[in-house]
Amino acid sequence: DAKTTQPNSMESNEEEPVHLPCNHSTISGTDYIHWYRQLPSQGPEYVIHGLTSNVNNRMASLAIAEDRKSSTLILLRATLRDAAVYYCMPGGATNKLIFGTGTLLAVQP
Amino acid sequence: DAGVIQSPRHEVTEMGQEVTLRCKPISGHDYLFWYRQTMMRGLELLIYFNNNVPIDDSGMPEDRFSAKMPNASFSTLKIQPSEPRDSAVYFCASARRGFQSWEQYFGPGTRLTVT
Numbered sequence: 613d614a615k616t617t618q619p620n621s622m623e624s625n626e627e628e629p630v631h632l633p634c635n636h637s638t639i640s641g642t643d644y645i646h647w648y649r650q651l652p653s654q655g656p657e658y659v660i661h662g663l664t665s666n667v668n669n670r671m672a673s674l675a676i677a678e679d680r681k682s683s684t685l686i687l688l689r690a691t692l693r694d695a696a697v698y699y700c701m702p703g704g705a706t707n708k709l710i711f712g713t714g715t716l717l718a719v720q721p
Numbered sequence: 722d723a724g725v726i727q728s729p730r731h732e733v734t735e736m737g738q739e740v741t742l743r744c745k746p747i748s749g750h751d752y753l754f755w756y757r758q759t760m761m762r763g764l765e766l767l768i769y770f771n772n773n774v775p776i777d778d779s780g781m782p783e784d785r786f787s788a789k790m791p792n793a794s795f796s797t798l799k800i801q802p803s804e805p806r807d808s809a810v811y812f813c814a815s816a817r818r819g820f821q822s823w824e825q826y827f828g829p830g831t832r833l834t835v836t
Binding site for chain 1: 725756763764766769777812822823825826827828829830
Protein backbone atom coordinates (compact mmCIF):
# COMPACT_ATOMS: atom_id res chain seq x y z
CA ASP A 613 0.00 0.00 0.00
CA ALA A 614 1.19 3.50 -0.83
CA LYS A 615 2.38 5.56 2.12
CA THR A 616 1.02 9.08 2.54
CA THR A 617 2.30 12.03 4.53
CA GLN A 618 0.06 14.91 5.60
CA PRO A 619 0.58 17.71 8.13
CA ASN A 620 -1.06 16.91 11.44
CA SER A 621 -2.93 20.19 11.57
CA MET A 622 -3.54 23.43 9.69
CA GLU A 623 -5.36 26.61 10.45
CA SER A 624 -7.26 28.94 8.17
CA ASN A 625 -9.42 32.02 8.38
CA GLU A 626 -12.98 31.99 7.21
CA GLU A 627 -13.53 33.10 3.60
CA GLU A 628 -9.87 32.50 2.72
CA PRO A 629 -8.53 29.72 0.46
CA VAL A 630 -7.01 26.64 2.05
CA HIS A 631 -4.38 24.41 0.48
CA LEU A 632 -4.05 20.99 2.11
CA PRO A 633 -0.94 19.12 0.94
CA CYS A 634 -0.32 15.39 0.70
CA ASN A 635 2.77 13.44 -0.28
CA HIS A 636 2.29 9.97 -1.77
CA SER A 637 5.67 9.27 -3.29
CA THR A 638 5.12 5.49 -3.56
CA ILE A 639 1.82 5.71 -5.42
CA SER A 640 1.41 3.17 -8.21
CA GLY A 641 0.71 4.23 -11.75
CA THR A 642 -2.91 3.10 -11.68
CA ASP A 643 -3.90 4.39 -8.26
CA TYR A 644 -6.33 7.25 -8.01
CA ILE A 645 -5.79 9.89 -5.33
CA HIS A 646 -8.81 10.14 -3.06
CA TRP A 647 -9.66 12.78 -0.52
CA TYR A 648 -12.17 12.30 2.25
CA ARG A 649 -13.03 14.42 5.24
CA GLN A 650 -14.54 13.70 8.61
CA LEU A 651 -16.55 16.35 10.39
CA PRO A 652 -16.81 16.13 14.18
CA SER A 653 -18.96 13.24 15.36
CA GLN A 654 -19.73 12.10 11.81
CA GLY A 655 -18.56 9.40 9.47
CA PRO A 656 -16.02 10.20 6.75
CA GLU A 657 -17.34 11.93 3.68
CA TYR A 658 -16.04 11.61 0.12
CA VAL A 659 -14.64 14.88 -1.21
CA ILE A 660 -12.92 14.30 -4.53
CA HIS A 661 -10.60 11.99 -6.45
CA GLY A 662 -8.33 12.22 -9.48
CA LEU A 663 -5.71 10.36 -11.46
CA THR A 664 -3.48 12.79 -13.34
CA SER A 665 -5.36 15.92 -14.26
CA ASN A 666 -6.59 18.55 -11.87
CA VAL A 667 -10.20 18.02 -10.84
CA ASN A 668 -12.93 20.32 -9.62
CA ASN A 669 -16.29 19.65 -8.04
CA ARG A 670 -18.74 21.57 -5.91
CA MET A 671 -16.83 20.80 -2.74
CA ALA A 672 -13.20 21.36 -3.67
CA SER A 673 -10.44 21.32 -6.25
CA LEU A 674 -7.67 18.77 -6.50
CA ALA A 675 -4.29 19.69 -7.91
CA ILE A 676 -2.05 16.74 -8.77
CA ALA A 677 1.67 17.13 -9.33
CA GLU A 678 2.98 16.11 -12.71
CA ASP A 679 4.96 13.22 -11.20
CA ARG A 680 1.92 12.26 -9.11
CA LYS A 681 4.00 12.05 -5.96
CA SER A 682 2.02 14.78 -4.29
CA SER A 683 -1.36 16.46 -4.45
CA THR A 684 -3.11 19.43 -2.91
CA LEU A 685 -6.74 19.74 -1.92
CA ILE A 686 -7.95 23.29 -2.36
CA LEU A 687 -10.92 24.80 -0.62
CA LEU A 688 -11.58 28.04 -2.45
CA ARG A 689 -13.24 29.83 0.46
CA ALA A 690 -13.12 28.10 3.82
CA THR A 691 -16.20 28.20 5.98
CA LEU A 692 -16.65 27.17 9.59
CA ARG A 693 -18.38 24.03 8.33
CA ASP A 694 -15.16 22.96 6.62
CA ALA A 695 -13.46 22.35 9.97
CA ALA A 696 -12.71 18.64 9.82
CA VAL A 697 -10.01 16.00 9.49
CA TYR A 698 -8.98 15.64 5.85
CA TYR A 699 -7.62 12.32 4.62
CA CYS A 700 -5.60 11.76 1.46
CA MET A 701 -5.49 8.18 0.17
CA PRO A 702 -4.19 6.53 -2.97
CA GLY A 703 -6.28 3.59 -4.05
CA GLY A 704 -7.16 1.71 -7.18
CA ALA A 705 -8.20 -1.53 -8.72
CA THR A 706 -6.44 -3.76 -6.24
CA ASN A 707 -5.78 -1.46 -3.31
CA LYS A 708 -8.34 -0.79 -0.64
CA LEU A 709 -8.35 2.66 0.92
CA ILE A 710 -6.14 3.05 3.98
CA PHE A 711 -7.05 5.97 6.21
CA GLY A 712 -4.02 7.59 7.84
CA THR A 713 -4.07 10.22 10.56
CA GLY A 714 -5.10 13.01 8.19
CA THR A 715 -4.88 16.78 8.64
CA LEU A 716 -7.03 18.49 11.23
CA LEU A 717 -8.21 21.75 9.70
CA ALA A 718 -9.28 24.51 12.05
CA VAL A 719 -11.18 27.47 10.58
CA GLN A 720 -11.18 30.72 12.50
CA PRO A 721 -14.04 33.21 12.12
CA ASP B 722 -31.88 8.10 -0.98
CA ALA B 723 -31.69 7.65 2.80
CA GLY B 724 -27.97 6.98 2.76
CA VAL B 725 -26.26 4.22 4.70
CA ILE B 726 -28.28 3.28 7.75
CA GLN B 727 -26.71 1.84 10.88
CA SER B 728 -28.30 0.56 14.04
CA PRO B 729 -28.11 0.95 16.90
CA ARG B 730 -26.48 4.38 17.09
CA HIS B 731 -25.27 3.70 20.60
CA GLU B 732 -24.69 0.43 22.39
CA VAL B 733 -23.56 -0.11 25.93
CA THR B 734 -22.92 -3.65 27.02
CA GLU B 735 -21.04 -5.62 29.61
CA MET B 736 -17.92 -7.58 28.95
CA GLY B 737 -18.69 -11.07 27.73
CA GLN B 738 -21.97 -10.19 26.07
CA GLU B 739 -22.70 -10.65 22.39
CA VAL B 740 -23.04 -7.48 20.34
CA THR B 741 -24.59 -7.24 16.88
CA LEU B 742 -24.24 -4.13 14.75
CA ARG B 743 -26.41 -3.69 11.68
CA CYS B 744 -26.02 -1.90 8.40
CA LYS B 745 -28.23 -1.19 5.42
CA PRO B 746 -26.20 0.01 2.42
CA ILE B 747 -27.36 2.41 -0.27
CA SER B 748 -29.52 0.64 -2.81
CA GLY B 749 -27.57 -0.31 -5.92
CA HIS B 750 -24.19 -0.29 -4.25
CA ASP B 751 -22.29 -3.54 -4.65
CA TYR B 752 -19.52 -2.97 -2.08
CA LEU B 753 -19.93 -2.83 1.68
CA PHE B 754 -17.24 -2.00 4.22
CA TRP B 755 -16.97 -2.21 7.99
CA TYR B 756 -14.55 0.15 9.74
CA ARG B 757 -13.62 0.74 13.36
CA GLN B 758 -12.39 4.05 14.75
CA THR B 759 -10.58 4.68 18.02
CA MET B 760 -8.41 7.52 19.22
CA MET B 761 -5.41 5.23 19.48
CA ARG B 762 -5.65 3.42 16.15
CA GLY B 763 -7.61 5.81 13.98
CA LEU B 764 -9.93 4.47 11.28
CA GLU B 765 -9.29 0.81 10.46
CA LEU B 766 -10.87 -1.30 7.74
CA LEU B 767 -12.13 -4.53 9.25
CA ILE B 768 -13.71 -6.31 6.29
CA TYR B 769 -15.34 -5.60 2.98
CA PHE B 770 -17.82 -7.40 0.75
CA ASN B 771 -18.47 -7.36 -2.98
CA ASN B 772 -21.85 -8.62 -4.14
CA ASN B 773 -22.44 -10.04 -0.65
CA VAL B 774 -19.21 -12.07 -0.70
CA PRO B 775 -16.43 -11.26 1.78
CA ILE B 776 -13.36 -10.16 -0.18
CA ASP B 777 -10.85 -9.10 2.45
CA ASP B 778 -11.22 -9.79 6.15
CA SER B 779 -7.57 -9.27 7.03
CA GLY B 780 -8.50 -6.37 9.30
CA MET B 781 -10.78 -8.41 11.54
CA PRO B 782 -8.93 -8.34 14.86
CA GLU B 783 -9.66 -11.87 16.03
CA ASP B 784 -12.11 -14.74 15.96
CA ARG B 785 -14.46 -12.93 18.30
CA PHE B 786 -15.42 -10.74 15.34
CA SER B 787 -17.56 -12.01 12.49
CA ALA B 788 -19.44 -10.29 9.67
CA LYS B 789 -22.13 -11.47 7.34
CA MET B 790 -23.99 -10.10 4.38
CA PRO B 791 -26.98 -12.36 3.71
CA ASN B 792 -28.35 -10.11 0.97
CA ALA B 793 -27.60 -6.91 -0.88
CA SER B 794 -29.47 -4.73 1.57
CA PHE B 795 -28.25 -5.95 4.94
CA SER B 796 -25.05 -6.73 6.80
CA THR B 797 -24.15 -7.49 10.40
CA LEU B 798 -20.97 -7.26 12.43
CA LYS B 799 -20.99 -9.45 15.50
CA ILE B 800 -18.66 -9.48 18.47
CA GLN B 801 -18.86 -12.50 20.75
CA PRO B 802 -17.77 -12.26 23.49
CA SER B 803 -17.23 -8.52 23.73
CA GLU B 804 -14.32 -7.00 25.64
CA PRO B 805 -13.65 -3.45 26.91
CA ARG B 806 -10.97 -2.95 24.22
CA ASP B 807 -13.68 -3.35 21.58
CA SER B 808 -15.10 0.02 22.63
CA ALA B 809 -15.01 2.19 19.51
CA VAL B 810 -17.15 3.77 16.84
CA TYR B 811 -18.00 1.27 14.12
CA PHE B 812 -18.79 2.62 10.67
CA CYS B 813 -20.40 0.90 7.75
CA ALA B 814 -19.83 2.26 4.25
CA SER B 815 -21.07 1.29 0.82
CA ALA B 816 -19.87 2.03 -2.69
CA ARG B 817 -20.61 1.46 -6.31
CA ARG B 818 -17.29 0.67 -7.82
CA GLY B 819 -15.95 3.31 -10.13
CA PHE B 820 -13.27 2.48 -12.63
CA GLN B 821 -10.31 1.98 -10.30
CA SER B 822 -11.59 4.52 -7.84
CA TRP B 823 -13.39 4.40 -4.54
CA GLU B 824 -16.29 6.72 -3.73
CA GLN B 825 -17.56 5.37 -0.44
CA TYR B 826 -20.58 6.59 1.49
CA PHE B 827 -20.39 6.20 5.24
CA GLY B 828 -23.14 5.71 7.76
CA PRO B 829 -23.39 7.71 10.99
CA GLY B 830 -21.65 5.00 12.98
CA THR B 831 -22.45 2.94 16.05
CA ARG B 832 -20.72 4.00 19.24
CA LEU B 833 -20.00 0.83 21.22
CA THR B 834 -19.06 0.93 24.88
CA VAL B 835 -18.11 -2.31 26.60
CA THR B 836 -17.86 -2.07 30.38
